[in-house]
Amino acid sequence: MSAPSYLHQQGLLSWFLTLDHKRIAVLYMVTVTFFFFAGGLAATLIRIELVTPQGDLLTADGYNRAFTLHGVIMVWFFLIPSIPSVFGNFLVPIMIGARDMAFPRLNLFSWYLLLGGGLFTLLALLLGGVDTGWTFYTPLSTMFSNGHVVAVICGVFIAGFSSIFTGINIIVTVHTLRAPGMTWMRLPLFIWAIYATSIILVLATPVLAITLLLVAAEHLFNVGVFDPRLGGDPLLFQHLFWFYSHPAVYIMILPAMGVVSELITAAGHKRIFGYRFVAWSSVAIAVIGFLVWGHHMFVAGQSMYASLVFSLLSFLVSIPSAIKAYNWSATLYKSDLTLHAPFLFALTFIGLFIIGGVTGLFLALLAADLHAHDTYFVVAHFHYIMVGAAVAGYFGALHFWWPKITGRLYSQLWGKITAVLVFCGFNLTFFPQFLLGYLGMPRRYHAYDPDFQFLNVLSSAGASILALAYVLPFFYLLGSLRWGERAPMNPWEAAGLEWRVPSPPPLHNFEEPVTVDFEAYDYSPEARRDPV
Amino acid sequence: MIRSDEKPAEPFVAWAQQREAARLGIWLFLATEAMMFGSLIMVAWLYRLQHPDGVAEAVAGLHWQLATANTFMLLTSSLLMTLALAASEQGNALRLRRCLLGAALLGVLFLACKGVEYGLEYREGLLPGFAEDSPLHLPSAHLFMNLYFIATALHAVHVLVAVGLGLWLYMRLAPDNLSARGTRTRLEMVTLYWHLVDGIWILLFPTLYLVGR
Amino acid sequence: MSTANALKVYVGLLLLLAVEVLVALFWPRNSSLIMLAAAGQFLLLLIFYLGLYRHQGWVRLFGCLYLLWLLMMMVFILGETATR
Amino acid sequence: MNEHFLRLWPVQGSDYAVSVDWLVIGFTGMMALFVVPVFVALWMFIWRYRRGREANRDHRAQSNLPIELAWIILPFIGSLVIFLFSARLFFFARTPPADALEIQVTARQWMWKFQHQGGQREINTLHVPARRPVKLTMISEDVIHSLFFPSLRIKQDVLPQRYSMLWFQAEHSGTYQVYCAEYCGTDHAAMLARLVVLDPGDYQHWLQDNGSAADLISQGETLYRQYGCGSCHDSGNAPPLAGVFNRTVRLADGGQVVADDAYLRDSIVLPQKHLVTGYLPIMPTYSNLLDEEAVQRLVAYLRSLPATASGDPK
Structure with a gap:
């Protein structure tokens, strides 16, 4: 009988004191799903509120707190930890042939940091409520808002360290624990994407830590760093904040790109087209992503020449994303395609990511940004990237590796229904917002012009379909734990080390040490799929 | 004489691999510290460029003699930590522990000196939050004083952590298990962290105290 | 790193410290000289005590990337404040 | 106010607005040129190469340098061209003509106050002459606001302790909605204003009949x-x-x-x-x-x- 699976051990302590990267990944999955529904509730409140032009469901203050909660929880406690911590933790060691992450204790400590920071922030947001938006712009957050800003800042500060330690863990694991024969050019593209994300996690998050520290000091002791009366500069806050936050949006999208590379090659049964270009485009996004933060401040009083430079660099950063999109569609040429559920999520990703990327270039255009900045056009753009692409990537990964994580198969039909519902509900929700934005409806408006009501009602209708689509997997995936049939070792006949171990994998991933002698995505007929 | 039952930690197959991983891990952590303090130093330089006169007034009031003594102490502690690492490579336990203790004591002396400095500034009414009758009348001087306080306090916390690590390692290095591979790796990590804390002070010292006196 | 080398580097660090303080006291106008001495100290520490010379590629790579980033941010600060 | 049920394109209040619209439409066209082939290729490949349908799948290409370079360089050159147009428009929108009519703007938490050279003062409404450049010198008394004219396609953040500038030349007389675009606290949504563009003659009458004693x-x-x-x-x-x-x-x-x-x-x-x-x-x-x-x-x-x-x- 092969070694018992990692889920074999029972009891609470086996979960809360585990050092096994697979169990920590499952802990992250539960935590991240909880925060996803907490943020989603706030989003539902906002969409119901915006059905009528005058604010009747929530007061102005209530609405401001709702969108701040939605922003803070979704960005820092769902999008940033979702794929790197859940699937990064589970898959990185298995995909490179290692027994565990480099620093197991640091891994568990990161989860406790995220959980502690998250609950503390959610508590501070619910009990006190902060109305500064997730961007904490000064002098509003330092001189004109209530004391709970400092509590929320402490929560996010703590959770920031969870990102830093996860990033360090992944980089060290990929550098030092690869199985013999697993050279850099044989690594799966998911590993390249997670490695590039970890570089951003490690280098950008400390700047957020010091910025939040300065805002808290400014709020408590009126230190003056961002207070213009003492000579400080509110624009300096925006520079420091966006220096972190733009790389942070690449933290959210890069792992999802890695997932889609895996899904496309597995569904098409074919090696990816242009492996080197797609691999190095992840690293290129990570590096250039650090240079473009100024395009958030074209209208904020930044000098014209700095805006010119940032606009040009923003066009440069869109090239690696274009390379990925083109290479994905080129991979499907002469492929042997099976239309299973995860692949539909990958198609949703490609469709919505391309629209999101192109509208991002709209906002990089200086003259167009003068009009579209801080309107619903921006809201639609970043939701297309964060919700359309990153969450579709997360759901694709969930449906693709669910048999490997839990050892159970779920119903493909329901998976496909969810994918189609997500695509339709999403477009109905956010495409009208592009039109609203160009018509001039500003962001974060609690009551708006009656002219805009029709498009807002369309958007709220779409939001209800999207909410349904996000709740569906909750049933058939958890249902599969009980009624799902046992999953074989390789349900999708995919190539990759994780499909050569039993599902769910044993505690130490591999019975005997692994040597890798095959290229990445080796679907050639002679490559037998024998169990390792 | 390496004890035979001592095998590398769980995920690693060889000692060299584990030391390599620990070294890369500490270097990445140093990179995050450098990014954080780098941003703080850049903010200080931004305000030096924007308000030269206000900053000059604030810098005039700082106690540069104490700070120079502090810099000397941190440089010596860095030397002692390097000598400690050299002693561990030669297997000389006594020198290793003496150097480690020396470095930790110098760190405590640095913190004491910093405390004295804060005490003087508190009496002069320069610290943020307690500055009712502060002698500074330029607003940007207040700003720079507050920035000085945040930067030095954050650095003092890191010196405190470094001293704690040094003393913890001193306890662990009881004469018998000096040669355990794990402790030598830990010694190297603490040495690297110590040098970073010293390197940050080397850049903070002129930025806050010396330029534009 | 041998004891003799460590002492040599230590003396170098102290010399640069002395240069810094003297320049700050007697020629306060040229602050760039002070910062050059500080940068010298930082590099001495980075290469010898932190042992950059002993490590292979990725530490040196991270070191150079970081110094390049510092330079870029400095150029950005001067450019933005000058043209605002 | 909303004479037709569903408006999909904002009203064009100035020549600058028209040129911004053309820039946006041009960019959409060029991007469609690069994006539509991807969608078409996706559908075609999914249909032609799905499992069970026989098609020749031999000698599959691993990579192809010329194609890769092509879809890197071509989109970049296309976007550079549009970037130059938008940069020219941006500089035009940021350099006010010398003879512009000066108006002072002060933003406070949740209201806009305007002061004309002739001493007239208005709250949440701004009267300007048509077909003449108008330069607004703006400052905020508390947090960061942003004066946003959707019909003129421009906005500019209003910062505390620092003057910021915005200029426009409205072509057609009429009343246009003005918003605060930068989130500024509880009643950010109620911080609205109306831009009333008058023909030069009517503007002079307006100046006289509510001009204050001193300019x-x-x-x-x-x-x-x-x-x-x-x-x-x-x-x-x-x-x-x-x-x-x-x-x-x-x-x-x-x-x-x-x-x-x-x-x-x-x-x-x-x-x-x-x-x-x-x-x-x-x-x-x-x-x-x-x-x-x-x-x-x-x-x-x-x-x-x-x-x-x-x-x-x-």
């Missing part, structure tokens, strides 16, 4: 007398203010600065910021006595002071 400059003069600025500035132990506007002032720390609006405002509200050589830093701050509107009136008065006949003071 902006004389109001500034009364403030100058009221706070006794002359006791120091005219008696020689403070820098003389005759012809001070756009004069290069030598500072105590050796630097030089041109006395523009920002410098005049800083000297009133934060006198310690720029110390002029040869004078003691004894000027008290007026930040608690004067609000932003009063400062704007004083600055308007100081700008109008001619250089005295006895040559340009040092």
